[in-house]
């Protein structure tokens with residue numbers, strides 16, 4: 001029997017024009033985006049500040065797409081409930097930031113959201129091995145988090161491969177975030193990635209439908 005492998009594209013709003021966020025959201029939704037990726041930064045875990053639950057809630061009202069909230073914050077446990085209430089589909093926290101990762105993953109799921117864990121480029125897959133049986137998603141950072149428009153860090157591909165091998169036994173999806181372009185998305189997909197976050201590759205193009213179609217065709 002043929003199994004259909006779903007590959008999803010999640011535009012990162014970090015590269016959108018925040019002065020017209022609702023329009024940008026509408027454009028990428030119409031352009032064929034599968035998920036919307038919202039980068040939450042606290043100026044502490046990462047050297048940048050972005051948005052909080054208020055913006056997540058506002059975005060939620062302007063789209064039917066699942067809202068993929070990536071929490072790059074030092075105390076994710078303080079924010080999980082707020083993002084769940086704001087209407088997040090998926091809440092991803094960093095393994096480097098959560099003191100009790102197992103507990104926080106369970107809490108996200110209790111609140112009715114999908115739970116993701118993310119690892120920075122310097123963090124080994126072994127650090128999240130014990131939560132792989134319970135997570136819904138593993139987000140592999142392929143740049144050091146904090147900014148859009150950075151270059152893809154090649155060695156992170158082997159982490160995707162390792163996760164893909166481990167995935168057989170579990171149910172999680174693999175997501176990649178940072179430096180995804182039409183020239184590397186094929187290799188990333190082959191390594192076993194399911195969800196591709198792309199900021200500048202989509203929002204720097206005037207024609208978002210063409211940008212998304214180009215990425216999809218290269219998968």
Ligand code: DX5
Nearest residue numbers: 145146148149178179199200
């Ligand atoms: C980086 C963010 C990414 C970023 C991706 O800290 O988590 O989501 O916006 O942007 P590009 O695709 O431009 O690397």
Ligand code: ZN
Nearest residue numbers: 039070177197
């Ligand atoms: Zn992100």
